[in-house]
Amino acid sequence: MALSQKLVSSVKGIIFLLALLPFFRLVAFTILDKLGANPVEFITRNTGDWTLYFLCIALAVTPVRRLLNWPWLLKLRRMLGLYGFFYASLHFLTFLWFDHFFDLQEMWKDVLKRPFITVGFIAFVGLIPLALTSTNGMIKRLGGKRWQFLHKLVYVIVPLGVLHYYWMKSGKHDLTQPLIFAALVATLLLARVWWRWSSRLQNKANA
Template sequence: MQLTNKQVSRFKMALFVVALLPFIRLVSFVFLDKLGANPVEFITRNTGDWTLYFLCFTLAVTPLRKLLHMPWLLRCRRMLGLYAFFYAFLHFMTFLWFDHFFDVQEMWKDVLKRPFITVGFIAFVLLIPLAATSTNGMIKRLGGKRWQLLHKLIYVIALLGVLHYFWMKSGKHDFSQPVVFAVIVGSLLLLRVWWRWSGRNSVVANGN
C-alpha cells in the first residue's frame, strides 16, 4: 500500500492527535475529580501503561512495514518513540513529584532499595539519549550507523519496561497484563531475530 507524501503527512498529523488523547483524558480526569480514591496511583499506572503501549507501537512499525508492504510507516516510528518518552517522563515525574516531592536524595534511596523501581529508572534513563537524538540534525552528527546502533537500545528498554511492570505486579500476584506485554514484546523481537537469521542464511545460500 503506497501513500503520497501529502497523505502520509495527514496520517502523521492524525496519529499525533490520537497519541495525545490519553494525556488529554488524564488531564480531564484531574479537573473532573475522576482519579478515584488514590489519584497518585491512578496517574502512575496510567502513564506507565501508555509508556509500554507506545514502546510496543514503536517496535511494531518495522514488522507491520514488512508484512503489509507499507514502507511509509517508517516515517511514523520516530514520533511514536517520542510519545513513549513523553509518557515515560510523565510517569517518572509523578514518582518524583507526588511520591517524593522533588526530594532527589529520598528518590535515590527508593530507586536503590526496590528492584522494580531500579529497573524502571534504568529504562527511563536509557530513553533520554534516544529522545535527544531524534532529530535529523542529530542523525547527521552521529552518522547513520552510529545512530541506528544507539537506537537499538529500544529493545533493551522494552524488555526492562516489561520486567519493571512484572515485578510491580508480583506483589499483588496479578500477572495477566505483564504476561500480555511480555508476549507482545517477545514476539516483536523474535520476528527481528528470525528475519536476520533467515536473511543471513539466504546470503550464504546464494553465495554457495
C-alpha cells in the same frame, strides 16, 4: 503499498492528535476530580501503561511494514517512540513529584532499595539519549551506523520496562497484563532475530 506524501502527513497528524488523548483525559479527570480514591496510583498506572503501549507500537512498526509491505509506516516510528518517552517522562515525574516531592536524595534511596523501581529507572534513563538523538540533525552528527547502534538500546529498554511492570504487579498477584506485554515484546523481538537469520542464510546461499 505506496501512499502519497500528503496522505502520509495527514495520517501522522491524526496519530499525533490521537496520541495526546490519554494526556488530555488525565488532565480532564484531574480537573473533574475523577482520579479515584488514590489519584497518584491512577496517574502512575495510566502513564506507565501508555508508555508501554507506545513503545510496543513503535517496535511493531518494522514487522508490520515487512508483513504488509507498507514502507510509509517507517515515517510514524519516530513519533510513536517519542510519545513513549513523553508518557515515560510523565510517569517518572509522578514518581519524583508526588511520591518524593522532588527530594532527589530520597528518590535515589528508593531507586536503590526497590528492584522494580531500579529497573524502571534504568529503562527511563536509557530512553533519554534515544529521545535526544531523534532529530535529523543528530542523525547526521552521529552518522547512520552509530545512530542505529545507539537506537538498538530500545531492544533492551522495552523488556526492562515490561520487567518493571511485572515486578510491580507481582505484589498484587495481577500478572495478566504484564504477561501479555511480555509475550508481545518477545514476539516482536524474535521476529527481528528470525528475519536477520534468514537474511544471512539467503546471503550465504547467493554467495
